[in-house]
Structures are given as C-alpha cells and as structure tokens.
Amino acid sequence: MxxxxxxxxxxxxxxxxxxxxxxxxxxxxxxxxxxxxxxxxxxxxxxxxxxxxxxxxxxxxxxxxxxxxxxxxxxxxxxxxxxxxxxxxxxxxxxxxxxxxxxxxxxxxxxxxxxxxxxxxxxxxxxxxxxxxxxxxxxxxxxxxxxxxxxxxxxxxxxxxxxxxxxxxxxxxxxxxxxxxxxxxxxxxxxxxxxxxxxxxxxxxxxxxxxxxxxxxxxxxANLNKKITVKSIIPKKMETFPWRGHLGLHLLDEVVPIINNSKTTLLFTNTRSQCEIWFQKILEKYPEFAGEIAMHHGSINKETRLWVEQAIRNESLKAVVCTSSLDLGVDFAPVETVIQIGGPKGVARFLQRAGRSGHRPGKESVIYFLPTHAIELIEAAAMQKAVRNSAVEDRIPYLNSFDVLIQYLTTLAVSDGFYPEEIYPEIKQTFCYQAISEEQWQWLLNFLVMGSQSLKSYDEYKKVEVEDDGKFKVNNRAVGIRHRFQIGTIVGDAHISVRYQKGGYIGSIEEYFISKLSPGDVFTFAGRNLEFIRIKGMAAHVKNSTKRTNKVPSWMGGRLSFSAKMSELLRQELYTAELPVEKQSREIKSLLPMFLKQREESIVPQPHQFLIETFKTRDGYHHIFYPFEGRAIHEGMSSLLAYRISLLAPITCSLAFNDYGFELLSDKEIDIQAILDNNLFTTDYMLSDLQKSLNSNEMARRKFRDIAVISGMVFTGYPEKGVKMKHLQSSSELLFDVFKDFEDDNLLYQQAFTETFEHQLEEGRLRLALERIAQQEIVWRKCERPTPFSFPIITDRLREKLSNEKLADRIKRMTAKLT
The missing domain is CATH 3.40.50.300 (P-loop containing nucleotide triphosphate hydrolases)
Incomplete structure (x- = not known):
C-alpha cells in the first residue's frame, strides 16, 4: 500500500x-x-x-x-x-x-x-x-x-x-x-x-x-490556539497584613456558587494537607454537598482513586478537591471548571491544570485563581501574562547520574550479561553520559565487580562476575532477585500504610509525620478524623474519632518553590504597582490598600531597586531582604549572607524564608551599612562560602541516601517487609562517612554534592540572582514596625512553633496593634 x-x-x-x-x-x-x-x-x-x-x-x-x-x-x-x-x-x-x-x-x-x-x-x-x-x-x-x-x-x-x-x-x-x-x-x-x-x-x-x-x-x-481564561477571585475586603492560609478559607463562600454553576469542578491544592483541610471545611459549612464531593490525592488507596476518576467521567460528582495526582493526562470531558487554590509556583503546572477543563479540541479552558494571602494576587496577575505570552519554563536534564547507570548495567548483567566494549558506545550516545570518560567507565566496571576501593573486603558489594570471554554477568540468584525488586529511581520518604485495627486500608503517609504522633493523638486523613493507636510492622493502626483536631499530615512535597520563569514574571508584575492606574491589572489595583500601608513605613520596590527592611519586635531584631526569587534560592541565599555577616561580627541568626524574601532574626542589631560596604552580594567565593554556610555535608548525606538506594548499595527490603527509613538512613550514612574519610574520589560520593548544589540549591540561579542584585540600587529602610511585605515571612516562622488556633489569635493581636 x-x-x-x-x-x-x-x-x-x-x-x-x-x-x-x-x-x-x-x-x-x-x-x-x-x-x-x-x-x-x-x-x-x-x-x-x-x-x-x-x-x-x-x-x-x-x-x-x-x-x-x-x-x-x-x-x-x-x-x-x-x-x-x-x-x-x-x-x-x-x-x-x-x-x-x-x-x-x-x-x-x-x-x-x-x-x-x-x-x-x-x-x-x-x-x-x-x-x-x-x-x-x-x-x-x-x-x-x-x-x-x-x-x-x-x-x-x-x-x-x-x-x-x-x-x-x-x-x-x-x-x-x-x-x-x-x-x-x-x-x-x-x-x-x-x-x-x-x-x-x-x-x-x-x-x-x-x-x-x-x-x-x-x-x-500542534499550533492549536487553545483559549485559556484566568479569573482571579478577589476578596471584597482586602487585608493589609497578609498571611498564608488565612485568606483562602475566608473565600469559601465565593467558591460555592462557582461549583454550583458548573457540571463538575476540580479544586487543585498544592499540598495533600491543604487538600484534606478544604475537603473538611466545605462539608462542615455546606453539609448538602455530602455524597457529591470527593477527594483525590496520591496517598489515598487505589480503589478509592479509581472510583473518584470514574465518578468524574459519568458526572456523578459535583466537585473533587485534589492535588497534582490529577495534573496529568487523566482525560475528563465533563470537567467545566478548575479552581487553583494558592499560587501553583510554576507556569507549566498552571497551564497543565487549566487544560483539565474544556478538555476537548477547540474548547475554552477556564481556571479560577484563589489566593491564600493578598500577595498571591500578584502571582495571579503574573500568571495571566504568562498565559497571554505562552511563557513556559525549561526542564534541565541531568548529567552523569552514575547511580542510574550502575543500576542499568546491573540490570543487563542480571539478564543475559553484557560486554563493556559493546555497551560503552551506546552509553556515550545518550545525552546524560555524552561526556563520560574512559577512566570513569573503568571505575564503574570495577565498582560492579568489586564494590568500591574501601569496601572490597565485603562480599555483599560484589555483585557482578567477569566470565572468561570478558562478559559481565550476575550468576548469583539472590542478587538477581533483590535487584529486580529495586529497579527504579523514585526514592521517597518511606511510606507507612494507614489501616483500621480490623484491617481496612485507608492510604499511606510519610513515615516522618507518623513518627511525631503519640498513641491517642487525633489527625485528619482521607477526609476522616482518625485516632492513632500504634505502629505495627509498616502499618499505622487507627480508629475513627469524633474529636476535633488541627493535626493534618504534611508531606515533603509541600515545599514547592517558584521556578525561575515564575520569579521573573512576579517581579515584572510587582513593579507595575508604581505605574499609573490605567496601566495596572485588576489584581494590582485591588492591592492598593496594602501598597499604601507598605509605603507608610517603607517602599514598593521598582526594577532598579533592591529592598532591605529592619525593625525590632519582642522576638528580636528583624532584617528582611526581598529578592523575589522563590523559596529554594532564598534558602541558599539566606545562609550564604548569614555566614558572610558572621565573618564581620560574631552574631547568631535564625532564618525564615518564603517565595518573596527571607529574614535574618537576631538578638543583636546588624549594622546593614557596614556589611553592604563589605560587598555582601558578591559572587566571588560563592561556592566555598555556600559549602561552609550550609551544612552541605548534611544535605549531601541526605541526597546520598537516594543515590545509595538507586545504585543498589543499600537494599530497601522485599515487598511488605520494607526496611525502615531510619535503617536505610543509617546504613547509607555509614557508607557516606566511610567514603568521606577513606575514598573521597568515589564517583557516587561526589555525585551527592553535585546534585545538592545543582538541583537542590540551584547554584546557577543563585549566582544570576546575586549578579542582578549587585546591579541594583540597595534601599535600606529602618522601620518602626513590621510592614505588609514582611508579615507573611514573620508569621510563617511563628507557624512552626504554634498550633493553628493559637497562631490565629496571636496574628489577630499583631494585626490589631499594627492597624
């Protein structure tokens, strides 16, 4: 044909x-x-x-x-x-x-x-x-x-x-x-x-x-001009001192009419805990939704998830509160409306979620943006620009992931075996290993056969044998079985299943949340209040409880940070606050009361300015910096600056950061002018200062756990008999310390540091941010009291110490005093 x-x-x-x-x-x-x-x-x-x-x-x-x-x-x-x-x-x-x-x-x-x-x-x-x-x-x-x-x-x-x-x-x-x-x-x-x-x-x-x-x-x-409409839900009364998580639920009454006017609505939250809270609150306030609203996130059991997905398809649900578990490809024609609760932190993620509504060629997608505090409205305006100009992030590919390569070579050795001279050219052609050297290749082959230099007297690390004709092969059946169980590169925090005492499975929670509970504690999960009884094996036993609780499982995934694209769009949008009103978006106009309050004590920065604010409260001396670069960059930058300041004056600070800026809180005042004169934001010696400032050994040690698991140095256990996370952590820490002391040229040990700096701290982005700040005029404002911009950062730090109810009272008192 x-x-x-x-x-x-x-x-x-x-x-x-x-x-x-x-x-x-x-x-x-x-x-x-x-x-x-x-x-x-x-x-x-x-x-x-x-x-x-x-x-x-x-x-x-x-x-x-x-x-x-x-x-x-x-x-x-x-x-x-x-x-x-x-x-x-x-x-x-x-x-x-x-x-x-x-x-x-x-x-x-x-x-x-x-x-x-x-x-x-x-x-x-x-x-x-x-x-x-x-x-x-x-x-x-x-x-x-x-x-x-x-x-x-x-x-x-x-x-x-x-x-x-x-x-x-x-x-x-x-x-x-x-x-x-x-x-x-x-x-x-x-x-x-x-x-x-x-x-x-x-x-x-x-x-x-x-x-x-x-x-x-x-x-x-595919040049299909899909129409995406972004609508912000703007509160009637704008708070002048914003804080995270407080405003969101106040807008609950604005959300219900949107749900009622659509066939089916997906409410996207950024974290599983937020998902649980919203689901509870909607049912508490609007009990008539019982049976018409469901919840969907990655830790709920598979049967429930599939039931929810099917119920959306046959339109028997009015709304589903979900997390990124419904981000990708699940194809629901009847979804009319999507509501995004809180900033999605990245343009691509936002577009992906918007595309869930009107999921048919040629249909318009409508997404509502609900801010969880006032400053997030700036994100909403930035998102609208991104959608208009289809500005999307890059995805940075990994290079030289030796742990994945070791796993792959073991896979080939477990099946029919391999000849290095045949496989090496194939690997050189991949993007990830295009720069692998002969020397590194030899090191990897030796590692497969003998384990590393410092471990060669231990037989358990010798997995692969070299046969007479030069073929690399695994002949030990136990090694093969263990390897097959561990194929994969997703290493999360260990998950513990949550079950009723009589055996019904509810879902799974990260081990670190459960480890903080004592018997009798009540927490909310999968839309129910559960009392924790005990841990048995890899399961947490619970029973239903009628007690109220403010404990909601938090997952590590909740620490999302802005992408570089998002930070750039956010800054551009914020700078329009100083433009004439007719050039401003609806969101920026609605924030006028907050900007006026900000200007009483400080400024709203313009493109050529970098803002630093200092003030004193009963907690100590606050020094707040506003790079607007996203949480991950602020984590690195705050410790870098704290370290540089400590070289000039012996001072201890506690750090807090969010997506907009970071705070150094100390018991003594820092002379900002003196440190600015000492070239605080230089990129010289950045890497060595960063290594000294952050406990980079500690961060690399955490990264190394994943590398040790992926490369097969540490066995995670057979299904149903998983090895506890703390055992994994301790066995990988032992290996890390051995390499640190006796074999610091070990490729896997070095990889832990490379990944910490390149992927976790995004060293390249941090460098660009410092270069940008060095070009700006630094505006230092000594304030009498906290400003609206600083409020979310201060209250975020309090959140770590106080329960939700106490926090709300404390913030009410603070706001009353400030206004």
Missing amino acids: TQKELIHIAENWFQNQGWKPFPFQKKTWRAFLEGKHGLLNAPTGSGKTYALWFPIVLNYIKHNPDYKTRHKKGLKAIWITPLRALSQEIKQSAERITQDLETQMTVGIRTGDTSTKERARQRKTMPDLLITTPESLHLLLSSKEYAKTFANCSAVVVDEWHELLGSKRGVQMELGISRLKTVCKNLRIWGISATIGNLEQAQQVLLGAMSPQLENSILVK
Whole structure:
C-alpha cells in the first residue's frame, strides 16, 4: 500500500467518528511512515494519542497486506507512560483503532498494578502493543533473552516526556532507549511533550546527543490556539497584613456558587494537607454537598482513586478537591471548571491544570485563581501574562547520574550479561553520559565487580562476575532477585500504610509525620478524623474519632518553590504597582490598600531597586531582604549572607524564608551599612562560602541516601517487609562517612554534592540572582514596625512553633496593634 492509501484509511476512520484530523496529526503520520523519529509538542486534550497510535497500526498494515486473515504474534510497539493511572485511557484509544480497522492486534498493559497471572501470560506471548512505565521496561530488560522479546519492535513512544525530562526517570528512559536502538533493527523513537521552554533540547535528550536518529528527526508542533481564561477571585475586603492560609478559607463562600454553576469542578491544592483541610471545611459549612464531593490525592488507596476518576467521567460528582495526582493526562470531558487554590509556583503546572477543563479540541479552558494571602494576587496577575505570552519554563536534564547507570548495567548483567566494549558506545550516545570518560567507565566496571576501593573486603558489594570471554554477568540468584525488586529511581520518604485495627486500608503517609504522633493523638486523613493507636510492622493502626483536631499530615512535597520563569514574571508584575492606574491589572489595583500601608513605613520596590527592611519586635531584631526569587534560592541565599555577616561580627541568626524574601532574626542589631560596604552580594567565593554556610555535608548525606538506594548499595527490603527509613538512613550514612574519610574520589560520593548544589540549591540561579542584585540600587529602610511585605515571612516562622488556633489569635493581636 502507498502512503496515500494508508493515510486515507486513517482519514476515513476519523470521518466515521464525525471528526476531522488536525494538520499536526497528519504531519506526524507522514513523518512516521517515512521512517523518521521525532518529538510531538501538543497540549493535553488535543488528540495526541491518535497522532501516534495510528501510524504504528498503519505501518503494521503496510508490511502485512493480509493482516485481516493472518496474524503474527509478538511485540510490535511500546508506549511508555510516566503514570500508571493513564494506562487504561491509552489502552482504550489503541483498541478502538485496532478493532475498527479489523487488525488482530492485541493491546496489553504492564505496570506495577499488573497481576501476576497477566505477567505470566505476557511471558509466554507478548501483546502486539504494550503500554508500560520506565520501571517496567527495565524489568523486561532484566529478563533472560530479552533481545528476542524486542527483536520485532518497530516503535517506542514516550508520553508526557516533559514530565520525565529533568528527572532520573528521564535518565532511565535514555538508557532503555539506547539499548533498544541496538536490539530492534527498524526502531522509530517518538516522544510526546506538552509545552516546555527548551523543546529542541528535549528532542536531543530523547534521541541521544550526536546520534544518527537525531539527524533523521522532526519536531512537530500542534499550533492549536487553545483559549485559556484566568479569573482571579478577589476578596471584597482586602487585608493589609497578609498571611498564608488565612485568606483562602475566608473565600469559601465565593467558591460555592462557582461549583454550583458548573457540571463538575476540580479544586487543585498544592499540598495533600491543604487538600484534606478544604475537603473538611466545605462539608462542615455546606453539609448538602455530602455524597457529591470527593477527594483525590496520591496517598489515598487505589480503589478509592479509581472510583473518584470514574465518578468524574459519568458526572456523578459535583466537585473533587485534589492535588497534582490529577495534573496529568487523566482525560475528563465533563470537567467545566478548575479552581487553583494558592499560587501553583510554576507556569507549566498552571497551564497543565487549566487544560483539565474544556478538555476537548477547540474548547475554552477556564481556571479560577484563589489566593491564600493578598500577595498571591500578584502571582495571579503574573500568571495571566504568562498565559497571554505562552511563557513556559525549561526542564534541565541531568548529567552523569552514575547511580542510574550502575543500576542499568546491573540490570543487563542480571539478564543475559553484557560486554563493556559493546555497551560503552551506546552509553556515550545518550545525552546524560555524552561526556563520560574512559577512566570513569573503568571505575564503574570495577565498582560492579568489586564494590568500591574501601569496601572490597565485603562480599555483599560484589555483585557482578567477569566470565572468561570478558562478559559481565550476575550468576548469583539472590542478587538477581533483590535487584529486580529495586529497579527504579523514585526514592521517597518511606511510606507507612494507614489501616483500621480490623484491617481496612485507608492510604499511606510519610513515615516522618507518623513518627511525631503519640498513641491517642487525633489527625485528619482521607477526609476522616482518625485516632492513632500504634505502629505495627509498616502499618499505622487507627480508629475513627469524633474529636476535633488541627493535626493534618504534611508531606515533603509541600515545599514547592517558584521556578525561575515564575520569579521573573512576579517581579515584572510587582513593579507595575508604581505605574499609573490605567496601566495596572485588576489584581494590582485591588492591592492598593496594602501598597499604601507598605509605603507608610517603607517602599514598593521598582526594577532598579533592591529592598532591605529592619525593625525590632519582642522576638528580636528583624532584617528582611526581598529578592523575589522563590523559596529554594532564598534558602541558599539566606545562609550564604548569614555566614558572610558572621565573618564581620560574631552574631547568631535564625532564618525564615518564603517565595518573596527571607529574614535574618537576631538578638543583636546588624549594622546593614557596614556589611553592604563589605560587598555582601558578591559572587566571588560563592561556592566555598555556600559549602561552609550550609551544612552541605548534611544535605549531601541526605541526597546520598537516594543515590545509595538507586545504585543498589543499600537494599530497601522485599515487598511488605520494607526496611525502615531510619535503617536505610543509617546504613547509607555509614557508607557516606566511610567514603568521606577513606575514598573521597568515589564517583557516587561526589555525585551527592553535585546534585545538592545543582538541583537542590540551584547554584546557577543563585549566582544570576546575586549578579542582578549587585546591579541594583540597595534601599535600606529602618522601620518602626513590621510592614505588609514582611508579615507573611514573620508569621510563617511563628507557624512552626504554634498550633493553628493559637497562631490565629496571636496574628489577630499583631494585626490589631499594627492597624
């Protein structure tokens, strides 16, 4: 069949559905059938799944003209999804095509949720089209004779590539693809990505730096001008002294009419604890919503989550309070409205959430922005600009993640073994390891066989043997079993399951929250008040309680920080506060009372100014700096400045920071002028000052735990018999200390420091921020009392010490005094 005839089959199918294919879909079909590789950039809900399932099936028809009568079994294409939740949707789309076109192709799923029975069936005969996750792909590579399984595979599609890029799962994908390129003769590699700033680089990472695939590739952009409308919910009465979490719930009454006027509404919160609180409060105040509103977050059990997703599809729920667990690809046509509670901290995340409403080609997406304190309205205005100018963040890919490489080489050694001279060129072609040196490669091979230099007398670190012909192979069955259990790069804080005493499973919570509870304590989780009884094994036993509580589990993920793009947009928006009124957005105008109050004591900074405020309260001397760079940068910058100040005057400070600025609180006054004269914001010696100021050893030690787990130096335990987090922490800390004292050139030890500075403290961004401040005029204001800008930072520090009720009283008193 000619290409024209094949494409005609697809067009006919679309016509029968009453649809018309988009130009980007046809362009992708043609490119694929011509044998090209590529990256498809398309927004959620635009038909991207059909853009790639179709050419895969058409290609099969082309090579098997008698496809309706004869069928050759075996794997023909792999579709990788980062989220298990999406696999059902993707499977339905594929089956619709294979069945309507009367091919006899089978579609299967293989993820962590796949039953043992189904896996055994797949071992005998693989489905023609397989939907799987990065981890499950590597599990297949760890099975014997995997090359036969993949031999006739003609395509690999990586969905939601922007989500994997810039994470170790992305590196895992690069390595998996590097192997498939060699094993499958006619492989086409395609990625699907929503909008990110660095699309060209994303394509390079997917296909491999300097690879022949990159030269024969195409970037297809779906230019669908999806209309996104952002509406801010502006409070009737504007608070002049804002603080986090207080305003949000006051706007509850504004949210209910929005819910009532829509078929289905998703309320996105940034954290699971916020999700729990909102769900409780809506039901408390509006009991008539019982049965019509549900909650969805990653720690609730799978059955409940699936039930909620299905209930949204068949429109039996009015509203769902959720977290990023519903960010990606779950395809809900009936969702009309999305409400974002609090700043989403990044443009891409906000657009992704907006796209959940009107999830159909050509439909308008409406997203309401509900601020949790007044300053967040500036974020709302910045978001509207971002949407208008489609300004989105870059995703920065990892380089030289040796832990992932060690895991991958062990995977190959567990299956059929590997020859280093064959694998090295494949690895050099990936983006992550393009700069790996011969010397580093040799070190890694030695590590696989002997463990590291300082551990070579311990047999447990010797996993791989070198056979006579030079093949690296794992011959010990126990090593193979343990390795397969631990394939993957997601290392969270250990999760403890929450169960009723009689055995009903409710969900899972991070271990560090449970470790703070005593028997009898009551906390809110999954929409219920639960009394903690005891911990048994890896489960926390609880019973229902009628007592009121303000304890809500907080998860580490709640510490989101601004992206660089977001900080830049926020500063630009804030600077408009000094412009004539007609040039201001609705949000900035509504903040006028707060800006007037700010100007009484201080200033609202302009583009050429950097603001520092100092004042004294009963807590001590407050010194507040406003870079507006996001929490992660302020964490690094505050300790850097505190360290530099301590060199000039012996002083101890406690630090507090949020997305707008940071505070140094001390018992003695700091002479700001003296330290400014000493070039406080210089980038000279930045790295060494940073290492001394932050307990960089402590941070690297925490990072090293993940590296030790991913590289397999520390075993996390068998399913149901997990190793407690504190044991993992202590075994990885022992290794860290051994390397620190006896082997500081160990690549994994060094990697812990690189990752701490590059990914956690974003050293590059910190440097740029310091350079920007050095160019600005520094305005230092000695204030009599706290200013509206400083209020969220001070109250955030109090939050750590006081319970919610006491905090609200204390802040009421503070506000009364200030106004």
